[in-house]
Amino acid sequence: MSGADGSPYAPHTDAETAAMLDAVGVADEEALFDIPDAVAFDGEFGIDARSERDIRDECSRLFGRNRDLTEFLGRGHYGHYVPSVVDHLSDRAEFLTSYTQYQPEISQGFLQALFEYQSMLVELTGLEVANCSMYDAATALGEAATLADRVRSTSGDVVLVPEQLREGKRAVLENYCAGADLTVESYPMDDGNADVDALAERADADAVMVYAENPTVRGCVEERLAAIGEVADDAGALFTLGSDVVSLAVLQEPASVGADVVVGEAGALGLPTAYGMGLGIFACSDDFIRQVPGRLVGASEDARGDRAFTLTLQTREQHIRKERATSNICTNQAWVALRAAIHAATLGPGGLVDLANDCVREAADLAERIDDVVGAAAPVHDRHHVREFAVHVDQPAAAVAEDLETRGFAVHVIGEHLLQVCVTDLNAGRADDLVAAVEEVI
Amino acid sequence: MSGADGSPYAPHTDAETAAMLDAVGVADEEALFDIPDAVAFDGEFGIDARSERDIRDECSRLFGRNRDLTEFLGRGHYGHYVPSVVDHLSDRAEFLTSYTQYQPEISQGFLQALFEYQSMLVELTGLEVANCSMYDAATALGEAATLADRVRSTSGDVVLVPEQLREGKRAVLENYCAGADLTVESYPMDDGNADVDALAERADADAVMVYAENPTVRGCVEERLAAIGEVADDAGALFTLGSDVVSLAVLQEPASVGADVVVGEAGALGLPTAYGMGLGIFACSDDFIRQVPGRLVGASEDARGDRAFTLTLQTREQHIRKERATSNICTNQAWVALRAAIHAATLGPGGLVDLANDCVREAADLAERIDDVVGAAAPVHDRHHVREFAVHVDQPAAAVAEDLETRGFAVHVIGEHLLQVCVTDLNAGRADDLVAAVEEVI
Amino acid sequence: MIHDQARYTREDEAVHEPLLSEKTEESVDASDASPLPDDLTRDSLTLPAPSEPEVARHYTRLSQMNWAIDSGPYPLGSCTMKYNPKFTEDVAADPNAAVHPDRSERSVQGSLELQYRLQEFLGDIGGMDAVTLQPPAGAAGELTGILVAKAYHEHHGNDRSEVVIPASAHGTNFATAATAGYDVVELPSGEDGRVDVEALEAAVGDDTAALMLTNPNTVGLFERDITEIADIVHDAGGLLYYDGANLNALLGRGRPGDMGFDVMHYNVHKTFATPHGGGGPGAGPVGVVDELAEFLPTPRVRKTEGDGGYERFEPDNTIGKVHGFAGNWLVLIKAYAYIARLGDEGLADAAAKAVLNANYLAERIDLDVPYGPFHHEFAATAGDRDAADVAKRMLDFGVHPPTTKWPEMVPEAMLTEPTEIEGKSSLDDLAEAFNLAYADTDEALSTSPNRTAAGRIDQVAAARSPRLSWQALDEE
Amino acid sequence: MIHDQARYTREDEAVHEPLLSEKTEESVDASDASPLPDDLTRDSLTLPAPSEPEVARHYTRLSQMNWAIDSGPYPLGSCTMKYNPKFTEDVAADPNAAVHPDRSERSVQGSLELQYRLQEFLGDIGGMDAVTLQPPAGAAGELTGILVAKAYHEHHGNDRSEVVIPASAHGTNFATAATAGYDVVELPSGEDGRVDVEALEAAVGDDTAALMLTNPNTVGLFERDITEIADIVHDAGGLLYYDGANLNALLGRGRPGDMGFDVMHYNVHKTFATPHGGGGPGAGPVGVVDELAEFLPTPRVRKTEGDGGYERFEPDNTIGKVHGFAGNWLVLIKAYAYIARLGDEGLADAAAKAVLNANYLAERIDLDVPYGPFHHEFAATAGDRDAADVAKRMLDFGVHPPTTKWPEMVPEAMLTEPTEIEGKSSLDDLAEAFNLAYADTDEALSTSPNRTAAGRIDQVAAARSPRLSWQALDEE
């Protein structure tokens, strides 16, 4: 180990450093830096090195200051119980500390895992192609819009999105659209679902893409997906559907309702609640295979005639196609995709469907019980729900949420008198306590 | 996965089970059990299966009921900060989920790691042979006594041990000695060290083994080791020295003071504080190589002419020698030895010596500061100390300890007016607070 | 299936992964910086001094040259190599469980409660009245049990000098009896592979302290005459010891306590799926019937009267201790988690599938399997092939071979225990590996294995001139 | 050194480890058990249904067929593959850090404080005034930075349409500029491998929104004329964007902010040693000078007045968001831990050793290395050998080869960045691998690799008829 002042991760002994400097023919490392004095820096950031243990203590003290709340939060970021085996396997150094598979011959393991992840998404969406990750649902939606722009030969430039949409998601979409000279416009909702008639009116030749969500940001199951798909089709627009990996296990298969692209969150499997860190789904029909953003793993053969996997269709990507690439994405969420795949494997189709159905059941149950509380009405929308639903409260919603927080519960405030509550396997055991707290508070 | 009622770790689908039963030619698994009705059991233990998550919650609730104390405890079980890399590497499934290396050709990794562990102990003790683990220091001491019995041709049957000895250690020793018809007797101490004159008097032809500790159970550095060795030698007895892997880094090399056998704890590296779980050191001189208990890894060659490792000298062991084996040990503490080796590698000799010297320094400092408190005197023994020392308190020690506990500190009670305090890198940061608490309490 | 194990080789030095000491070594002065006077310190310490990245690579590479249950089938007979559920590691890693054994009772109520619950679980599963968690492995459990038996006899003024052990028993049984100071009376196996009741009657007498037995025995046969056996031993004033290594076959279907056993150990690293860690740590709790409870090691854990708390206590006539502290605590936590995960039905299913797997595999292999009906394991015979050679060849087919040449009652034995965690296709792989190896040429057998990190290793040379440390290598 | 990578093969099917779907597949009815009406559900779902032991084995085997930084040298130029300190994983796994992004500020003060501290660290290291942690990778950071630049120009009524990028820049720079709606002006490299100042002067003008530059550039050369370059761009009203991929070479010796850069991203999965996870996740925080701070994504974190707390706030003229939530939080925690571990001296030493290592390695290899003096990486040329073939052959010698055939300014480039974590002997191994491969026969090169889990893979076939899922394989 180098001296106490050096990097603990540089292995050079003093003797080695000396031998190496000698071989290079310089007196010290400084002689190797070709930085003009005018822009040189003295190295004093003022950051004190600490021991590994001190940093663990420091961070654990810091995080200990986060309040211990039971979260009934969702709206795009979902936590489910992640089996321990997911941690143990994904933490294997060969996975965690590897780079992108530029040398497939020594990267078969990760490549196969990603191939399997893609395949799971193909099954869940019914579409022929899934890439092996975007950053998150929001950036995946942005990429979908630019794909629409490339593949739709309409003169239009409008991307139609539901008026009820997570703000952050729309903001990201707008940033992707801006560069492609696309405009984001919203279409109205009808009691938590798309107002398909209004949408049909709005979707003219200007539309390059129609986006809908199932479930919606308020947790509603979208009931007229096929109709939305037809509207998009009639307008010559791409139909992009947003969902998440758990909901897809039980809701209508996107391909069956005419979706051209599916985006959304797959981090609901494999990731713990991670302050919004995600795993963007991007699946689409075969037609767009050479327009897909991001990495794709394909099967091929090796020189021994055995099946082998490799990154493929790389000519779409930035490192080859540069400014004509389908996306600028390079580093992605591969390891999170691995985790999602392991989690899905551990559940199996039965476990995954059960989990999804439980999300429907728990939401209905909890809504009913909150509805029984005087001063609260739930669900606000007369729809089926997955995991979450809106709640009307007679009192100001922000005050109610604040009161609930002092009682140890976090819920969303989505309007002056609107809360949103998300229930999953993680917090369902505290649903009674939440209802009791709501009763006390309002 | 088999049905909810089955083992979650048995992979059989119903169809597979059926096919297998068919191949075997029975109707169900019950038909395979050849258990007479008279001794059959109905399977009702009354244990309810729980989910992985429920068990994690349950145990975390349980352990959460242990009080959050800063422990100044030692007396044979020591905790030092274990670098995170030790966990991550030793948790690799290839290490953790492997069995004893009965097939060395596919077990080179663990064998080499154990060979390296043995080598580290050889360096630390100066003796030529170290096995790759006993259960703990106490059982290692027991094994040393039976080895002494085998290798000493005296007619004697007495094992001499210091009167100050951890009670549990002596109790274990007695159990090993009973079977070998050995008697354990103690020799007196002189201010925390062996009373060598008294020992010399006691050590006659009856003695098969003289045991001493460095540091002693009260943390004292033993100052006349060589003299103890001579006494043993003169009596024709084996000289067995007890120590621990950290102390060995700085205290006199056992071989240099004539030790024939070294036993003790190596779990002070690699193991967290683990309710006394340990790693028994067993090292001895070459003379006894065919009398060593436990597993030994040796270097050899493979068919390709490459160096390779294997378990060796197995004819000493129970699976071959049966009732004439050197020990009954089979399952040992191999994985703990792996952890100790990784920890030692991470520290390097410099880090290990620093850690040991810190243990000396911190003990001296803390003793001095406690000594300043009116009503307390420390260290009780006028010796150098490693990690720990005895404290005289004017008040009843038990009451003082209880008061300290309510203030968040755990210390040993070792006499009516005697406490023992152990300070390491783990708790040194709380030494000020301990001193303040002592001041308040007495 | 074929598996080429990872292999690192330094060609110029004809070694696989170099030793840490060959990579980097440093000598430090141990006395200079020490606050101790020079005559109390060593002069110097020489050890490897790798950086953390080097440490990580060294052990990662080593691990890749090591087979494990997570690599594939590991059907070592009598070793019960099951999958070790990952979540049990997380449970054991709880920082609140990391307490010192000398803590006051009131400050470790959580740990004591878990110990108590595990004692209860084990008592129920074995049909035993009292349990100690202290023994750190199976053999330590044996020693504990035999010492308890001895204490019992001595307490009742009975001086008995012999322990009776069937020839097919595990080596630890013999060594344990000897360690406890008993003479061993070896009982030859009966024609049917089980205890020969007549021979037993002849062997048992006033000197018999105990009979040590595992059931099913080490070829997987249930000792059908167990009631009679128990009577014979008990009538002679002896005790019945149950070696718990094969308990996996009985889970939910039979309990040693109900069969007349007085004392037993549990191998939690077998039956209850705690990892074996390349040799250990395990844990070998011991259960006894009421009459023996007073002799168990100290301390045990019980409920306190009234307040729902837990306390340690010393059994009245305790044998003292068999471990310096409380045994292998981290292992015991994992065993608790495993048992709780399975529950009644899971435990029973584990036994059912373990037995089904053994029987299915035996059906599929071309080797002869004498004796039966067996339960969770069987001893196939390699006949005129060398069992060890067949095993080496199996390595090339991506499986771990069975235990070889033991027990001796089966010539060229291949003692095979697939456990419940293998599915049909994995058993089919195993069977294929058996059959391919068994049918292979002598030449192929004796030059195997070839796809492993090391080739066939010279055992004789290793034992003839032992080199047990890097220091010994340096001397050459 | 030679490394035979672990390899599992099923001979009868000519596959390595079978797909999960080939091992076990199950179809379940998704509507039957659903509380939803049938017309809102899918009919069935077909996926693998392995047991946990099977899952463990599958992924353990796959992992063993994968190279990683913990396997050995990984000198991918410009990718900065450093050792990922294990303790940072533990820090990030703190359950108290696992909070939802929609939590109230008051309930996540700990997380906000750590975000604030990391912003400060990064600002200091880059010489930047304000930092956002939101971008989830380097390329996302680029997009963020260019959108900020665009917002700045628009805010000042400046309609600019071009981004100038040196030919040697990373592909993401070009793609990012295009994604942001800019035309790309490619700047050919100067004779000395650096920016040709005259060419830059010619390229820059009223339409120039920004120049994107990494420094040292992608062959490790420091842009000595950086002050002049900055002046040229600034004088034309453009902004200077710093691609932080190569920041490791500058730590403690030069700061982009001091060189005149206005906006930069940090690649925490390069410079700050967070694991790359086989492709990601990374994180690409963006730093800007004061004038640009108001355009950063929302929210950022600042101290609250007076009470020592922390709050989120929206920059006045924010570009909005570049990630749905707060970016790759778990990665950011690890970066914080790494920076705190090293401190000033450690960071400076990392750069020193990274540069020393590159220079030493270049000295030891037989390949030509045009240009210089280089810092943390160099682009050797394979001359008349095919760089990709040489790389494949290197695989047989137990190392990962460098980045090949990029940047294009060096023919048959092998862009090599050993980073500071390699010691002398590991660099010697690397050099030997280079030299052996480079000197090998054409036949050997084109038929390599041979010691890897898979042999040379047919890329053309993969792209010609893409098979991207097991469903696609089934169709065949």
Ligand SMILES: Cc1ncc(COP(=O)(O)O)c(C=O)c1O
């Ligand atoms: C039948 C039998 N008895 C006893 C033992 C000894 O148990 P342990 O290895 O835990 O000491 C074993 C272990 O292999 C065994 O198989």
Ligand SMILES: Cc1ncc(COP(=O)(O)O)c(C=O)c1O
């Ligand atoms: C020079 C350079 N710029 C930008 C990037 C893109 O960063 P990321 O992969 O984090 O998106 C890379 C990554 O390899 C790079 O090397």
